[in-house]
Amino acid sequence: METVVELPRTLEPPQQNSVGVERSETRELWAARALIIGVAAALTWYTWEHWGSFQIDNGRELYVPAEILKGKLLFRDLWYMYGPLAPYVKALLFRIFGVQLMVLYIFGLALTFGTALVTFEVSRLFRMGIVGSTLPPLLFLVEAFYPFIRNFVFPYSYAASVGTFLGTLCLYYVLSHASEFRPWQLALASVLTGLEILDKQEFGAACLALLLFEIAACYWNRRSSRELFRNMLILCSGLLPAVAVYGWFVWKTSARTIFIENWISTPGTYFMRTFGKVTLPGQGLRFVPKELLQTAEFTILALAMWALFAIIAVSVIKRLKLRSPTSIAVSAMAALTPFWAVAIVLVKLHPRDSMHLGLQWLTILIPVTQAAFPKGIFFLVVLFACHALWQLLKSPQSEVALQESGLCIYACLIAFRQMMELPPDINVCAVFFNVPAFLVFTILLYKIFRWACRSLDEKRSNIVVGSLLAAETMFLFILFFPNPKLLTTRLTTDNGSFYTRADVATIFPQIISFMKSHTQNGKDILFIPEPPSLYTFAGMEAPSRWYGLVPGYVSPDQEQQYIDEVAANHVRYVLISNRIVSEYKVPGFAQGGYNPTIYKWIMANYVKVGQFGPLPDAVYPPYIVWVYEKKDLPEKIDLPVGD
Numbered sequence: 001m002e003t004v005v006e007l008p009r010t011l012e013p014p015q016q017n018s019v020g021v022e023r024s025e026t027r028e029l030w031a032a033r034a035l036i037i038g039v040a041a042a043l044t045w046y047t048w049e050h051w052g053s054f055q056i057d058n059g060r061e062l063y064v065p066a067e068i069l070k071g072k073l074l075f076r077d078l079w080y081m082y083g084p085l086a087p088y089v090k091a092l093l094f095r096i097f098g099v100q101l102m103v104l105y106i107f108g109l110a111l112t113f114g115t116a117l118v119t120f121e122v123s124r125l126f127r128m129g130i131v132g133s134t135l136p137p138l139l140f141l142v143e144a145f146y147p148f149i150r151n152f153v154f155p156y157s158y159a160a161s162v163g164t165f166l167g168t169l170c171l172y173y174v175l176s177h178a179s180e181f182r183p184w185q186l187a188l189a190s191v192l193t194g195l196e197i198l199d200k201q202e203f204g205a206a207c208l209a210l211l212l213f214e215i216a217a218c219y220w221n222r223r224s225s226r227e228l229f230r231n232m233l234i235l236c237s238g239l240l241p242a243v244a245v246y247g248w249f250v251w252k253t254s255a256r257t258i259f260i261e262n263w264i265s266t267p268g269t270y271f272m273r274t275f276g277k278v279t280l281p282g283q284g285l286r287f288v289p290k291e292l293l294q295t296a297e298f299t300i301l302a303l304a305m306w307a308l309f310a311i312i313a314v315s316v317i318k319r320l321k322l323r324s325p326t327s328i329a330v331s332a333m334a335a336l337t338p339f340w341a342v343a344i345v346l347v348k349l350h351p352r353d354s355m356h357l358g359l360q361w362l363t364i365l366i367p368v369t370q371a372a373f374p375k376g377i378f379f380l381v382v383l384f385a386c387h388a389l390w391q392l393l394k395s396p397q398s399e400v401a402l403q404e405s406g407l408c409i410y411a412c413l414i415a416f417r418q419m420m421e422l423p424p425d426i427n428v429c430a431v432f433f434n435v436p437a438f439l440v441f442t443i444l445l446y447k448i449f450r451w452a453c454r455s456l457d458e459k460r461s462n463i464v465v466g467s468l469l470a471a472e473t474m475f476l477f478i479l480f481f482p483n484p485k486l487l488t489t490r491l492t493t494d495n496g497s498f499y500t501r502a503d504v505a506t507i508f509p510q511i512i513s514f515m516k517s518h519t520q521n522g523k524d525i526l527f528i529p530e531p532p533s534l535y536t537f538a539g540m541e542a543p544s545r546w547y548g549l550v551p552g553y554v555s556p557d558q559e560q561q562y563i564d565e566v567a568a569n570h571v572r573y574v575l576i577s578n579r580i581v582s583e584y585k586v587p588g589f590a591q592g593g594y595n596p597t598i599y600k601w602i603m604a605n606y607v608k609v610g611q612f613g614p615l616p617d618a619v620y621p622p623y624i625v626w627v628y629e630k631k632d633l634p635e636k637i638d639l640p641v642g643d
Contacts (some may be wrong), residue, residue: 028130036116036137043233043482044109044153047145048483050499051108051154051458054508056579058149059531061158062495065090066099066536075262079546079553082159082263084245085199099536101154101496106159108153112144113151113164119435122172125403126439127180128446131466136439143424143431145482147499152431153496154371160432162205166196167281170207171237171410171436174214181218184232186211190238197242203264204242205415213409221396264352264552271552272288278585283428285613293422299376301367306468309335310452313464317456325463332467339471343367343478372475373438378419378487381411381440411436424480430605445472493537503618511575511610512537525567528576528602529589536614543569551584551594559597574606574628580621590626607631 052058064078068091073083095104116137117447123133144152155161170192177185193211197204215235219228249258259394264271313335323326333340374380386409391401415422415437422434448467453461489505490497493512500508515525515538523543527534532547547553554562576590587593593601606628614622 013123014106014568019379029124032120032130032134033117035118035134036141037113039138040109040113040141043141043145047147047153047482047484049105049490049497050147050482051105051145051151052147052156052498054498054500054504054531054533055151056149056530057156058154059533059536061090061104061154061156062099062101062549063532063536063542065094066462069094069099069540070541073252075249075258079548080262081265082157082200083198083204084249086157086159089162099495101493101498104154104158105496108155111158111161111165112141112152115161115168116141116144118165118168118172119392122168122175123430123439123442124408125172125175126153126407126443126446128443128469129462131469132442132446133467133472135442136435138473139424139438139476139480140431140435142477142480142482146424146431146480147484147486150425150429151482152433155432156429157200159200160429163200164432164435166192166199166437167203167207167410167414170196171210171407174210174410175403175406177214178217179399181222183230186214187234187238189214190235191241192238193235194239194242197239198245201265202417203414208239209413210406210410214406217392217396217402217405217559221402231359232496234346234532239534261555261558270555275407275552275584280417282583284418285416286420290306295374295420296379297376298367298370299380302371302374303444303448305338305367305371307448307452309339310449310464310468313468314452314456317460317464323460328460328463329467329611332464333471336468336471338368339475343475360476369479372472372479373423374441375420375423377422377434377437377441378415379413380444381408381415381437384414384440384444407436408440410441418461442469445469494539495537501619501623503613503615503623506615507612507623507625508534508537514612514627515540515575517571520572521570524572526566526571526574528574529579529581530577549589549598551581551586554595554598556597559595562595562598563601572630572633574602576602576626576628578621578624578626603627605631625632 037299052061064074064080064087067078068074068087072078074080080087090104093107095384096101098186105276119137119140120133123136140152150158152161152164170189173185173189177189178181189211189609191208192463193204193207196207199249210233215231218231219225228252246258259266260269263269265276266272291405316331316335317328320327320331322331334527382640385405388401388404388408390399392405395401418428418430418433421428422430422437424430424434427594446465446469449465450461453464456464484499487499487501489502490499491508511534515534519525519538519540522540525538526543528549530548530550532542535542535547546562546565548561578590579588581588581593584594589595589599608626609629610627612625612627614624
């Protein structure tokens, strides 16, 4: 439990020189760090190799750095929608240790452990005690090990994992600078911002905005033109390497190639005009009045529930005149009886199946689960930012207001694109965007609990606050604990092992064997729409720089270029999977749902001769890959025919 009262920094008592107190605080800090590392290690063991989905995006994370090692240039020879930092770092690791999945796993785990520890250090800056500071990193860990593509260890994009780590580290140094005003802290934050710009676009923009805010706030606080000039010089120096790298890529390719043809999320691109209006609302960027109203109701209810639980706990403690730490903690936990009742239900039933419980159960479940992580957490961040900025305007010297404002600005910019889908869920990228917002929510909970405990003495108040925050941690683990059993079967390749669906584990080796035995030049088999990992597993290369063909990746005016690249490599076989692209609101490629020119060209020049799958006992939708052979191919080979 907490042992030190955290007062506002403007009201802090004189520093105590007691060696015993300092040693106690140090032991608590290292115990918290050890707990974070222990939880991360346990989750690593529990979910080992149950990360990613090789039918879709994750294959790119293996293929692109492997092709860079062969001399291909990113953006020109390899289509890529993020910055160059992550793929070139992975390529370097591959050169040192070999093209193995284990290299990516260790890289992802290092980022996971590092991000959790840095998140803890950021949380400590807001003086919520050990329990409060440990809550955000533990939330991060419980969602970081989810199976499928939305995890942190082997994610849909390592640019997102690297971006989250660098962004959290940048946030730490900026907030530290807000407290100590040391130039080296700003210099490190500037270097990290430059690396972010080289990694993932929205993280780079958020870090840059955070730094500019910090520099402007320092000038507002200290009114020093000399310091303003020095800070701007530090910022520009940190960004110079990023400018130089992009300048080199533009010189080797062109600005249009990078920022329009590759970065398809740039405003005005074909993807944003056609599919962006579908994918962005699906990811959470929605402004639906009814949904906003319902979200506001649940968010207010969540805060009210926490305040009520805290008040009940304090009332019981005062009425019974409890003094022992154990009795106080038990009373605080007992006040959360509705939480524990719902937790028992959730242990027996996965949250995604709660729709089958009926209206009565949902009426109980939803408010309680929303209290643990409200859907409107983004809007809480916005309101908290307004309050912090107002306090900063009134008191420019307030360290607390400056740090809270900086945190909220970063959290808002990171979470904006998924503002309605921030709770952990396998269908969104929450783990990369919601931790700063959850830190703000934790600060709000801490303030609410302190307010409810204002009539208690220091010792009992600390125990109550620590108990309630610990209860929130336990409930989050119950709600969002990863389930590796969703990926049932281990598949071993020449590049490493991973767990996947049973039918995929059976069919993948058949496809890899077919690709190895039927290629003549290492580039004459095309797999549509993805995954590109099959090229690496088979020791081949994609016949086009577009190694995947997902809706919006290849614009209509690029389709002929795609066809020309495929034809130039004398593609003998085209493999088309039944990849469902419902998130884009169009039929799959096999149904001619997008890139019609490419589809018609394949149908005109190739003939279906067989297929892999579906297996009789496959889950729905079963995995199927159709095989198309070039019509004028000299020799004909017997191919598998599915059911």
